[in-house]
Structure formats: C-alpha cells, structure tokens
Amino acid sequence: MMDGSMFIDEWHPSDHYMSEDLTRPARHRTRTQSPPRYYYIDFGISRKYDASNTNPLELPIYGGDKEVPEFKEDYSKPWNPFPTDVWYLGRAIQETFLDRYTGVEFLSGLVSDMMHSDPAQRPNMDEVFSQFQVLRQGFSSCKLRSRVAHDEKRSVFHFLLHWARRIQYIVRRIPPTHTSLA
Structure with a gap:
C-alpha cells in the first residue's frame, strides 16, 4: 500500500491516477x-514470534501463492517461516517490478x-x-535519475517528458532519491 502524499487531488480507490469521481486524471x-x-498490509493469517526466536518451526500457512518451493514437499513438515517470507517478497518484486518495468534489471x-529453491540458501531479511x-x-x-517505465509506455513522448523533468530536477538541485530510506 502507498500513502497519498504525492497526490494533490483525491483519487479513486480502484484507479489511483484518476480523480475521485473518475472524470479526469488526479x-x-x-x-x-x-x-x-x-x-505491507493484511497480516490476517500471520504468526507473531518473540524477537529471540530466530528459527521457529511451524507447519506452513498456505496463502494465495502456492509456488513456494518448500510447500511442494511434505505438507506435514514444519518449516522456518522467515525464509518463506523472503521468497514471497522476492516473488512480489519479480511480479510488480521486474516483469512489468524496464530499468529495474539490477x-x-x-x-x-x-x-x-532451497530455503537455507536464501538471504535473511537483514x-x-x-x-x-x-x-x-x-x-x-x-x-538514479534514469527512467523506469512500463513496457507499454515506451513512447518518444514519455521519453522526452522524462528528460524534461530530469533536467528540471538537476537545475533545481532536487536529489534523485529521498535520503531517509533506512
């Protein structure tokens, strides 16, 4: 979920680039x-662990994505859920960014x-x-100022718009990223 800090107008919940009444772009x-x-929201089927419990073993909670490699094994085997969370986040990044945008191949x-595929080989969240x-x-x-674009929006118009905005930010000395990412 994203906060609405970048929007000047109220936006429609199902199309956040449109006004609340869907009559014009927001x-x-x-x-x-x-x-x-x-x-990240909706932790309805989550479990909470004490911070000292770094390797809890639990039977899996089967969410919407059934492709988690460890879920394809024995259903009665307990697993540490933290590597599964890392897999889910990787899958979300894959589907949300890598599969839909250019410029995020890094x-x-x-x-x-x-x-x-091996949960023990996955990095932990830290x-x-x-x-x-x-x-x-x-x-x-x-x-950092390079364009990240939907494949369908790779037109000359969008390219020129991006460069005009990019030059404006350089002239105005607006940094390419927000420094409080931590």
Missing part, C-alpha cells in the same frame, strides 16, 4: 518531488537469491536490505 507530484511511503540477482543498500549506493546520480 493531479499528482512525481515520486522525486514527494516521495511516498510504502506499507534487482534480478537479488530477487533470484531471494527465490532460491541481508536482503543490506544487499539492496549496496546496490543502491553503487549507482551514479545519472543512473
């Missing part, structure tokens, strides 16, 4: 101008590690975050 700022916060190695930070810190300002 006016909004770019993510560079007004970085939104993202949240995530493919990390996502591949997160979706390793390692995922650290690997992402290393990737992010290795980018030049030019790369």
Whole structure:
C-alpha cells in the first residue's frame, strides 16, 4: 500500500491516477518531488514470534501463492517461516517490478537469491536490505535519475517528458532519491 502524499487531488480507490469521481486524471507530484511511503498490509493469517526466536518451526500457512518451493514437499513438515517470507517478497518484486518495468534489471540477482529453491540458501531479511543498500549506493546520480517505465509506455513522448523533468530536477538541485530510506 502507498500513502497519498504525492497526490494533490483525491483519487479513486480502484484507479489511483484518476480523480475521485473518475472524470479526469488526479493531479499528482512525481515520486522525486514527494516521495511516498510504502506499507505491507493484511497480516490476517500471520504468526507473531518473540524477537529471540530466530528459527521457529511451524507447519506452513498456505496463502494465495502456492509456488513456494518448500510447500511442494511434505505438507506435514514444519518449516522456518522467515525464509518463506523472503521468497514471497522476492516473488512480489519479480511480479510488480521486474516483469512489468524496464530499468529495474539490477534487482534480478537479488530477487533470484531471494527465490532460491532451497530455503537455507536464501538471504535473511537483514541481508536482503543490506544487499539492496549496496546496490543502491553503487549507482551514479545519472543512473538514479534514469527512467523506469512500463513496457507499454515506451513512447518518444514519455521519453522526452522524462528528460524534461530530469533536467528540471538537476537545475533545481532536487536529489534523485529521498535520503531517509533506512
């Protein structure tokens, strides 16, 4: 879920780029101008563990995605759910970004590690975050300002619009990323 900080107008819940009454596009700022916060929600079938319990063994909770490799084995075998959470996040990144956008290919190695078929070979969430930070810190300002686009929006118009906005941000000294990502 994303907060609405980048939107100037109220937006429609089923089409957040349209106004509340669906009569016109909702006016909004770019993510560079007004970085939104993202949240994971809906923990209805989750379990909570004490912070000291780093290797709980539980029977799996079968959610909507049935492709988790460890779920294809013995259904009565208890598993540590944390590597499964890493797999789910990797799958979400794969489907939400890698499969739909160009310009995010740098995530493919990390996502591949997160979706390793052997749960013991997956990084833990702290390692995922650290690997992402290393990737992010290795980018030049030019790369951080590069375009991430839906495949269907790769037109000359969108390309020129992106470059005009990019030049404006450079002239105005607006940083390419929000520095409070931690």
